[in-house]
Amino acid sequence: MSEDALYQQLIGHFKELMHSGQLKKGEKLPSKRQLTIKLGVSQTTVERCYDQLHAEGYIISRARSGVFIEYDATISLQYQGSSFKCAEPTPSTVASPSMIDFHYGHTDAHSFPLNAWKKSVTKTFDLHLQRLCDVDDFFGAVELREQIVDYLFQSRGIKTSANKIVVGATTSYLLTLVCHMLREQTTVGFEDPGYPRAREIFDLLGKRVIPLHVTSEGLEVRDLYTHTPEIVYVTASHQYPLGHMMPINRRMQVLQYAQRHDALIIEDDFDGEFRSNSQPVPALHALDHHDNVIYFGTLSRTFLPSLHISYMVLPERWIERFQRLKSSYKQTVALSQQLALADFISTGEWAKHLNRMRNVYTKKRITMTSELDRLFGSQITIHGDHAARASCLMFIYKKKKSN
Numbered sequence: 001m002s003e004d005a006l007y008q009q010l011i012g013h014f015k016e017l018m019h020s021g022q023l024k025k026g027e028k029l030p031s032k033r034q035l036t037i038k039l040g041v042s043q044t045t046v047e048r049c050y051d052q053l054h055a056e057g058y059i060i061s062r063a064r065s066g067v068f069i070e071y072d073a074t075i076s077l078q079y080q081g082s083s084f085k086c087a088e089p090t091p092s093t094v095a096s097p098s099m100i101d102f103h104y105g106h107t108d109a110h111s112f113p114l115n116a117w118k119k120s121v122t123k124t125f126d127l128h129l130q131r132l133c134d135v136d137d138f139f140g141a142v143e144l145r146e147q148i149v150d151y152l153f154q155s156r157g158i159k160t161s162a163n164k165i166v167v168g169a170t171t172s173y174l175l176t177l178v179c180h181m182l183r184e185q186t187t188v189g190f191e192d193p194g195y196p197r198a199r200e201i202f203d204l205l206g207k208r209v210i211p212l213h214v215t216s217e218g219l220e221v222r223d224l225y226t227h228t229p230e231i232v233y234v235t236a237s238h239q240y241p242l243g244h245m246m247p248i249n250r251r252m253q254v255l256q257y258a259q260r261h262d263a264l265i266i267e268d269d270f271d272g273e274f275r276s277n278s279q280p281v282p283a284l285h286a287l288d289h290h291d292n293v294i295y296f297g298t299l300s301r302t303f304l305p306s307l308h309i310s311y312m313v314l315p316e317r318w319i320e321r322f323q324r325l326k327s328s329y330k331q332t333v334a335l336s337q338q339l340a341l342a343d344f345i346s347t348g349e350w351a352k353h354l355n356r357m358r359n360v361y362t363k364k365r366i367t368m369t370s371e372l373d374r375l376f377g378s379q380i381t382i383h384g385d386h387a388a389r390a391s392c393l394m395f396i397y398k399k400k401k402s403n
Contacts, residue, residue: 006041007048014053018071025074029059029067056281057217057247072249111360112304113353120343124336136331138323140167140311141338147345148297148311156269157286158295160313166322169308169332171268171296172197177329178266178294178312179205181322182231185264189229191219195240195268198233207231214239218246221253224263232258233266236284240270251284258292264315265293270301291315299341302354309333309341 004012017023029035032050036043050067053059060070125132139145145165152158168174175198188202192211202209210227213220218239224232232254236246246254258265267284285295295313300306314322344350372380 007045007052010039010041010045010049011052014049015058018058018069018073021073023069023071025069025072027069028065029069031066055245057245057249057251070247070249072252111356113349113356116347116349116353117304117340117344120340120347120349121336123343124340128336128339132336136335138326138329138331139163140165140331140333141335141342143342144338144345145311147342148299151345151350152283152295152297152313156283156295158283158313159286164314164316164319165311166314167309167311167331167333167338169310171270171298171310171312172201173332174296174310174312175201175266176205177322177325179207180325181318182264185230187227187229187231189219189224189227189232191234191239193241194233195235195270198268202233214242214244216244217250218244219254221250221257224254224257228261229263230261231264231266233268234284235268235270237269237281238271240268245281246284248287251287255284255288255290255292258288259290263292266296267293268296270296270298285313291317294318302357303341303350307333307337307341309337 014023023029029050030038032043032046035046039046050059054061058069058071059067061067142162144167145162148165148167149160149162152160166174166177168177179201186206186208188207188209189212190199190202190209191214193214199209210229212223212227212232218236219232219234234246234254236251236254238245254265257263265284265288269283283295285293292315293313294315296310297312298310300309341350
């Protein structure tokens with residue numbers, strides 16, 4: 001018997017039917033009420049299933065018509081799925097405090113698990129003092145990389161191994177290493193608008209940046225075929241700064257471009273953890289079966305920004321070339337911090353912390369959007385409202401027309 005919750009089993013069942021072609025794009029699904037009666041499950045179970053499938057772009061809801069399959073199985077890519085489990089956020093109205101910190105790079109200090117973190121840090125020095133006096137592994141502590149492997153499978157559906165994981169102080173640092181590794185690749189397709197710091201790194205290291213238009217479904221695929229960049233930089237799970245999420249069909253089209261043109265995709269998953277209306281969305285990397293994606297993730301941004309611990313997942317074919325950088329670069333994250341974080345994750349404290357912060361950030365987002373709606377009403381449009389962090393929302397102000 002599966003250990004997954006009923007709604008997760010239902011999600012997996014629908015995905016299998018879509019991937020196998022038994023459910024085709026455009027077919028109508030039963031209403032929530034009909035499916036509830038047919039399966040003998042609660043309506044909440046069906047709603048959670050449909051909400052997640054909609055969030056990932058597998059289905060689409062049409063007003064007064066019903067729910068229809070949006071997934072296109074004719075693009076031949078297979079997805080293994082994600083078995084991530086998390087506590088559901090509680091979208092209840094909360095009293096607005098006098099001040100809420102919505103700074104993009106800050107975390108909520110009052111919710112930081114100080115005692116649990118102290119315990120992991122103390123254990124690290126008690127058990128590994130001699131090792132802390134030795135030279136660090138260029139790729140990072142194997143204990144942390146192994147924890148990242150398990151975590152990525154559970155949260156993003158990514159199947160990888162510790163030897164493909166590289167730990168570094170920041171995403172910017174790791175991106176710099178990748179640019180040095182990819183000396184021959186000179187053109188970068190870049191979301192416009194996109195993350196300015198990443199663009200600056202590409203510019204500084206001599207890459208020619210090609211702007212790619214962004215819609216509500218992510219970057220325009222036709223721009224890829226027009227300009228044929230050798231590298232494509234995307235923020236698929238939460239587009240920066242517009243907040244859109246790239247649906248499943250668009251993701252497969254981007255991967256198809258990479259396969260046809262032997263291009264490399266850099267997927268920056270800077271804020272994929274915190275979503276207010278669904279589970280974290282499986283990564284673009286999880287769909288890739290041709291070794292064309294470098295996945296970037298961060299541990300410090302969801303935990304303690306001053307730790308500066310990020311990581312990337314390298315394609316198998318690039319590992320040997322990357323190892324040549326060992327003579328020029330050293331590990332930039334203190335081994336003590338890596339081992340402490342590995343222990344923190346292995347004891348289950350990391351999962352508890354993420355679940356707790358999803359609720360905290362969701363309440364902040366609700367407070368902010370409620371106040372904006374009260375003050376401005378239809379004068380503003382909110383983008384990225386699936387994000388739990390209010391700091392990851394974008395607001396577009398529409399000036400009232402004068403009479």
